[in-house]
Amino acid sequence: GAGVSQSPSNKVTEKGKDVELRCDPISGHTALYWYRQSLGQGLEFLIYFQGNSAPDKSGLPSDRFSAERTGGSVSTLTIQRTQQEDSAVYLCASSLRGDGPADTQYFGPGTRLTVL
């Protein structure tokens, strides 16, 4: 079946604008993750959704960042009033359950965000 897909693949925006990044997880996967990958940095955890549970938002860097997951499937990461330091690749991953040793995260190709 299809893997994790993300759109757009590239997004260029002006400072102060809002952006929405979309993630379509693998069908049947209950867990969904967002990460940020900045140049020269590792993956920075942003937010985690598991089924109908309240999301783990502990990684969101500021209140300009928010995410939702509708119907337990598609997720949208929204960045309001973008700043230049928000420029990065935003990666989405999904996994079957979200816990347990057999659970593997499958990553999408990412959205490269550039804030001018």
Added chain:
Amino acid sequence: AQSVTQLGSHVSVSEGALVLLRCNYSSSVPPYLFWYVQYPNQGLQLLLKYTSAATLVKGINGFEAEFKKSETSFHLTKPSAHMSDAAEYFCAVRSGGYQKVTFGTGTKLQVIP
């Protein structure tokens, strides 16, 4: 708390030489450990994972890693590097049933012909 440290942000090897990418972890409970590979402009792909079944784990593309509890290490190796191995490699740790996976900062592997 859990963390992972990758020694060396850049590693260069000659084609055909041994590949050794280092990863040390910190975890308060027995960990699950992962290695991912990222090719340019692509997402991360799982290479292999340690889930306590066996300390020597074999993955795709000829890579393997050995879990050493006494050294808190999970180094990635491949006997003979290929040009196609040039990519960035990430080590990651999950502590027991804790859902969050913590990633290292990555090691870029360059293979010299």
